[in-house]
Amino acid sequence: MKRFLLILSLFTITNTIGQSKTGLKIGYIDMEYILENTPDYKEASSQLEEKAQKWKQDIETKKNTINKLKETLKSESALLTRELIKEREEEIKFQENQLLDYQQKRFGSRGDLALQKEAILKPVQDQVFNAVQDLAEKKQYDYIFDKSSAQMTMLFSAKRFDISDLIVRVITRAEKREELSKKQQKALEAKEAKEDEVAENVNLAERKKILDEKKSRREQILETKRLETEKKRKDYEEKRKKQLEEQEAKKNGTTIDSGPSNSLSQKSTTNPQSVNFNKREDKKINQDSIRIVREAARQELIEKNKKNLEERKKALEEKKKKILEEKEAQRKAQEDKKSTN
Numbered sequence: 001m002k003r004f005l006l007i008l009s010l011f012t013i014t015n016t017i018g019q020s021k022t023g024l025k026i027g028y029i030d031m032e033y034i035l036e037n038t039p040d041y042k043e044a045s046s047q048l049e050e051k052a053q054k055w056k057q058d059i060e061t062k063k064n065t066i067n068k069l070k071e072t073l074k075s076e077s078a079l080l081t082r083e084l085i086k087e088r089e090e091e092i093k094f095q096e097n098q099l100l101d102y103q104q105k106r107f108g109s110r111g112d113l114a115l116q117k118e119a120i121l122k123p124v125q126d127q128v129f130n131a132v133q134d135l136a137e138k139k140q141y142d143y144i145f146d147k148s149s150a151q152m153t154m155l156f157s158a159k160r161f162d163i164s165d166l167i168v169r170v171i172t173r174a175e176k177r178e179e180l181s182k183k184q185q186k187a188l189e190a191k192e193a194k195e196d197e198v199a200e201n202v203n204l205a206e207r208k209k210i211l212d213e214k215k216s217r218r219e220q221i222l223e224t225k226r227l228e229t230e231k232k233r234k235d236y237e238e239k240r241k242k243q244l245e246e247q248e249a250k251k252n253g254t255t256i257d258s259g260p261s262n263s264l265s266q267k268s269t270t271n272p273q274s275v276n277f278n279k280r281e282d283k284k285i286n287q288d289s290i291r292i293v294r295e296a297a298r299q300e301l302i303e304k305n306k307k308n309l310e311e312r313k314k315a316l317e318e319k320k321k322k323i324l325e326e327k328e329a330q331r332k333a334q335e336d337k338k339s340t341n
Helices: 002-019 031-036 039-076 082-107 112-139 164-177 182-200 202-252 259-269 272-340
Strands: 026-029 143-146
Touching (some): 031 039, 031 112, 039 082, 039 112, 082 112, 112 143, 112 164
Parallel strands (some): 026 143
């Protein structure tokens, strides 16, 4: 029933995201990963594991003792009276009951191991809960789930939504802060803020890198096309010039030494198909030139829009920063006023 309600709530959230214009900010944590990377929990868990190993050794010792009693009884039963056999069987039964009680005490559902695990787990869970609350409020998350929860089945989870490392950093930072002076704390907070900013902008940096690479490839393609068009234009102009010279020479009754292919060139000048070909080449070159000019204009417009967006983004960030500073100043003023009263 709980799982059904959870799936229903996730479906509702998904629909809400689809209908919302701005969308919701969702993250998830992996409690197992956080526990593995929390020093205090690892140390306490290691100590508890040592205790558990000792308890297991005690159980094995008791089992061996019982087995020896059984073997002794089996080998000596022919020499013992019925009363002695019964007495030893009762002793073995007593030892077995003691062993069961010891196992239950150490490894039962409410045994020492379970209780001590709960004792070392609860402080870390409280730390994680507080860290999640602070992070959700600070980063404006709408929902944060626990991936390792038994009541939740995540069929797919993108790594970019995993905030487990952020929670681990928050917990370890809190432990370090307790050992630092005020000046050191301020320096550490500034460093942490910078690290968080870098972590948040990883996806943005990757996206910018991809866009820059695409832009570079597009510019290379355009440059290649421009060079090809320029080469075609030059070849055509040289060919056209040569044909005009040959036509002029033919009118004047002179010849131009154009090498072994002179006769072919003369034939081609009088061929109507050659004239049509030249017209097509002219048209194609003009079209290529127009396309290059348009593409250059489009690129210029894109760059201009990009610059405007960056300026707007910068202005918004400055405005946001100014608002936060004003709020902080108001808060400090209120605190000072309360302290004076």
